[in-house]
Amino acid sequence: MSVSSWAGGLVDWRRTLTEIKRFIAPAFKRIEQRQTAGIFIDGLLSRAERKTGWMLAEEAGLDRPYRIQSLLGRSLWSADELCERVRHYVIEALGDPDGVLVVDETGFLKKGDQSVGVARQYSGTAGRIENCQVGVFAGYASRFGHALIDRQLYLPKEWAEDPERLQKASVPEDLAFATKPTIARMMIERILDEGVPCAFVLADALYGSDSKFRSALERRKQPYVLAVRSNHTLRIFREEQLILTDTETMIDELDAQAWQALSAGEGTKGPRLYEWTRLPIARPNEDGFQRWLLARRSLRNPDAIAYYFANAPAETTLAELAAAAGLRWTIEECFLRAKDDLGLDHCEARSWHGWHRHMSLVMVAAAFLVKISAQQRRHAFGKWNETSPDDQVMAVA
Incomplete structure (x- = not known):
C-alpha cells in the first residue's frame, strides 16, 4: 500500500508524514538515528513486499542494511519513549470520550529458538500450538479510527527461568515472569494513568476470566x-x-x-x-x-x-x-493491517530491545495512516480539532 494511494489526495499526507517524524524525533539520541528512523518508516509505508533490513535498505537506495540493523540493535535509544510518543500522537488524532481501550495478543511464527521469547506455544493467529513469539498489545478505537498504542513481548516460563538465555537476548534484569493478563493489566493501568479518554475496556476471555484483571478495573x-x-x-x-x-x-x-x-x-x-x-x-x-x-x-x-x-x-x-x-474487532483489524501492509510480523531482530523497537516503529507508520483517516473523518463530521502535535513538539524541544 503506497502512502499516496491510501491518502487519496484528500489531505496533505507529505506534511502529515513530516509532522509525525518531527513529533517522534526526541525519542532518538542522535540525528543519524532520527534520519535512519525516517528511512525505516518510509520503507514500511512503501510497496516493498517484505519489510526486512535488506529490502528497506534497497528501498532507500542504500548499499547494505547496516544502518537499518543498527537502528534495531546496536544504537542507544528508548523504544518505550517512542511508544509513549506514538500513543500521545494517536490519542491526539482519535481521542474521544466514547473511545475504548482493547487488549489482545497476537503471534509471530518463527523458525529456530534464538529469537527472544520464541517457544512452542499457542498462537491465536495460527489457531494452534506453533513455534512462535507472542506479543500483548493495546489498541484505541473511537469514531475517528483505531490504532495500536502499546505492546510488550510475552516471555514463556522456559525463557523467564533461564538467566543465560535472558542475558543473551538483552532482556532487562528486573523483568520477571508475567502472565498475559498481568502484562495487559499493567499496560492498561499505565495508559489510564496518562489520562487517555476511555468509556470501556474490552478484551477476550483470556483476560475477562482473570479476576485480578477485572478487580484492577473495578478499583479504578x-x-x-x-x-x-x-x-x-x-x-x-x-x-x-x-x-x-x-x-x-x-x-x-x-x-x-x-x-x-x-x-x-x-x-x-x-x-x-x-x-x-x-x-x-x-x-x-x-x-x-x-x-x-x-x-x-x-x-x-x-x-x-x-x-x-x-x-x-x-x-x-x-x-x-x-x-x-x-x-473488540478493532484490534484484530489493527493486527491485520499492520501485518499485511506494514511488516509487523517481519521483525528480524532477536533481542528484547530489537523486538520492541521494530514494533514501535511499525506503530509509528500505522499512526501516520490513522491520522490521515482521522483528519478526513473530522472534516466530514464538521468537528476539526485545532490542536496539533506541532505545539507539543515545541513544548518539549
Whole structure:
C-alpha cells in the first residue's frame, strides 16, 4: 500500500508524514538515528513486499542494511519513549470520550529458538500450538479510527527461568515472569494513568476470566465489557443460599422474551445485528456501578452464543453495552493491517530491545495512516480539532 494511494489526495499526507517524524524525533539520541528512523518508516509505508533490513535498505537506495540493523540493535535509544510518543500522537488524532481501550495478543511464527521469547506455544493467529513469539498489545478505537498504542513481548516460563538465555537476548534484569493478563493489566493501568479518554475496556476471555484483571478495573471505576467462557464458574447468592453455576446455565434459564435485537456496530454490509440479553450478578455497589452477565446470540444460529462480564454505571443501557462489545474487532483489524501492509510480523531482530523497537516503529507508520483517516473523518463530521502535535513538539524541544 503506497502512502499516496491510501491518502487519496484528500489531505496533505507529505506534511502529515513530516509532522509525525518531527513529533517522534526526541525519542532518538542522535540525528543519524532520527534520519535512519525516517528511512525505516518510509520503507514500511512503501510497496516493498517484505519489510526486512535488506529490502528497506534497497528501498532507500542504500548499499547494505547496516544502518537499518543498527537502528534495531546496536544504537542507544528508548523504544518505550517512542511508544509513549506514538500513543500521545494517536490519542491526539482519535481521542474521544466514547473511545475504548482493547487488549489482545497476537503471534509471530518463527523458525529456530534464538529469537527472544520464541517457544512452542499457542498462537491465536495460527489457531494452534506453533513455534512462535507472542506479543500483548493495546489498541484505541473511537469514531475517528483505531490504532495500536502499546505492546510488550510475552516471555514463556522456559525463557523467564533461564538467566543465560535472558542475558543473551538483552532482556532487562528486573523483568520477571508475567502472565498475559498481568502484562495487559499493567499496560492498561499505565495508559489510564496518562489520562487517555476511555468509556470501556474490552478484551477476550483470556483476560475477562482473570479476576485480578477485572478487580484492577473495578478499583479504578473503569467500565469494561470482557468476554468469558461458557463454563466460567459463578457463585450467586439467591434467597440467602450460595449457588454454584456457570455463565451458560444462567443464560439458558432466561425466557425467550429476555433477548433483544441490537446492533454491535457497523460492518462492511451495514449494522451487525445480534440478539442480546443481560442479567445482574450482584447488587449495585456504593459507587453506583453494576455488574452484569451479558450474552450475544447469532440471529442465524441461536446456538452460537458469546458471553461477557460487564461492569458499568447502573444506568448504562443494554444497547450501550452491546455497542461497546462490538468494538473488540478493532484490534484484530489493527493486527491485520499492520501485518499485511506494514511488516509487523517481519521483525528480524532477536533481542528484547530489537523486538520492541521494530514494533514501535511499525506503530509509528500505522499512526501516520490513522491520522490521515482521522483528519478526513473530522472534516466530514464538521468537528476539526485545532490542536496539533506541532505545539507539543515545541513544548518539549
